[in-house]
Amino acid sequence: MINITFPDGAVRQYERGTTALNIAKSISEGLARKVIAAGVNGQVWDLSRPINEDANLKLYTWNDAEGKTTFWHSSAHLMAEAVEGMFPGVKFWVGPPVENGFYYDMDLGDRKISEEDLTAIEKKMNELAKKNSQYIRKEMPKAAAVEYFTEKGDEYKLDLLQQLNDGEITFYTQGNFTDLCRGPHIPNTGLIKAIKLTNIAGAYWKGDEKNKQLTRLYGVTFPSQKELDEYLVLLEEARKRDHRKLGKELGIYTMDDDVGPGLALWLPNGTIIIEELERLAKETELAAGYKRVVTPHIAKESMYLTSGHLPYYQDSMYPPMELEGQKYYLKAMNCPHHHKIFAAEPKSYKDLPFRLAEYGTCYRYEQSGELFGLMRVRCLHMNDAHIYCTKEQFYEEFKAVNDMYIKYFKIFGIEKYVMRLSLHNPEKLGQKYVDEPELWKETEALVRDVLIRTNTPFVEVQDEAAFYGPKIDVQIWSTIGREFTLATNQVDFAQGRRFKLEFTNHDNKPETPLIIHRAPLGTHERFIGFLLEHYAGKFPVWLAPVQVKVLPISDKFLDYGKSVADKLKKSDIRAEVDDRNEKIGKKIRDTELMRVPYMLVVGEKEMNENKVAVRRQGKGDTGVKGVEEFLNEIKLEVEERRGE
């Protein structure tokens, strides 16, 4: 007998060689029907795998992340079985679960899978699922595995096998499909009740753009049709709050073929949001001791050679303009310009920390396929600043920047983000990163120290640093699930020396400052794109392009409505009057759809009493108020930059 310990600490005895499925059955039939995979001593196992020793056991269902990934990974195998049936000779690479579903990369040779084929594959998968085939695990000696795939002529699986050691190789078979796979899998295909193949895409083999492009098939499956339906509704909801859709509907920005790809034109409504954000940044930065500067949009090649940017980023800069034998580049970053401002006048340690801020306009020639609404553009306005400080000042300065982030995130109610400590990769010193192994270690430790001492939750990732130093990126997700860096806080130990930036220290000796690059509000483009989705277009009053819409019941009250709006406008409230010849219901509907926070309905009663009937967007009629009273309330709401 062996002892099985459950998550609640209970211990029960079972026959040696029992399985997680048997254990589940011993608890209840209902559980046995729902269970998908098992956690055995922290590893995810097949339910049918014999347990031969004492173990900690956790049973996973669809509601657990481990359950879902197992379910989806098994679904990828099912999809592969269907594809192999329809496209004999297809070769498979890998088929992992992802955040919402799974994919499988495959080499179809000269054949192509079309959208219509997806429906046929779905149908086939449904047929195969109904056969209720078991997923059978089999341990394989490496030689036998190599022989199997050599015979099959599958160079992809042979490539995978190369990295595996004898004794850790397993095959899984369900129905007519056998795959090299470490598992685990669900017990049988019958659990997969609802299938949706979502899209076809190209993907480079091993993620390297120099390699051949494979066909990637994405899909998602569920244990019931109901869950699939709910998922599709959720997707539809997400599409509705896509910033590209809302940006158009709310008149925030537009793109034009004659202007060029990735070059957003800010419409009046979007410009109001830009100006509110800049006002916030300006207030915050002045209070934090920053000095504001303004720099040109272009600079000579020599500056980017000095900074070191050119060799790293030439391909993603707009090509240079040549004038009188000089090359000028559109700036892709503001730092070199700021460094020149630092260098313009001699500095003493008494001038440090020296903080320069600018909403800088940058141009980056992002590859055409990378452009994405406002989130990835070619002209961007960055909430940039550079802080020049001594090593001793670094902790306080870096921490202050971090605090500024948190302050901003609170204002906007941003909660779903990940702070990512992005480190260098020692193997790429001299290529992707400046070759200063010691300085890398030192500054990485400095940054990590700030995060730890401030109890900031973060994840560490290798090979994501800037070329001049480590950084903290704030990662967020667009409504359709794509990940972006919203804000960034970077250390730079390289450019100071390259630009020969110096200050005179206490001992009257020249010393190079450390530089912090920071952009807590990212760029206007990405930040507003994010906010559109974050608020689903319902901006808080202080950011709303139109804060108040006055809706006269009929033309007879138009003059009164205008007088109310004028009064609000005199107090810097963005108010408009709906003077169209429409019924009140229509005016309300249109104003609601434009997400105007406050609607003031005015008719006979209101006019006679100098009042307004206040309607809050999304909340309906909230009663009648004096004009003064409403004005005072909304002024306060704007001033405090109140959220909900």
Place this chain on the structure above:
RNA sequence: GCCGUUGUAGCUCAGUGGUAGAGCACUUCCUUGGUAAGGAAGAGGUCAAGGGUUCAAUUCCCUUUAACGGCUCCA
């Protein structure tokens, strides 16, 4: 940049080898209506651009361009 899909009115989208349609928006008129769509009439399109096949191309083919779904990339 690569693989795939798409491009028809300001917007959302039908449609066709014989030079185009709906709803909303817009203009005018009627209506003056109290909390999510009042009615009528009208105007609006080189069917992304260029080339080819054809008696005839918005429709079929090719190229370009842009957007979209991914991959790669992101100072």
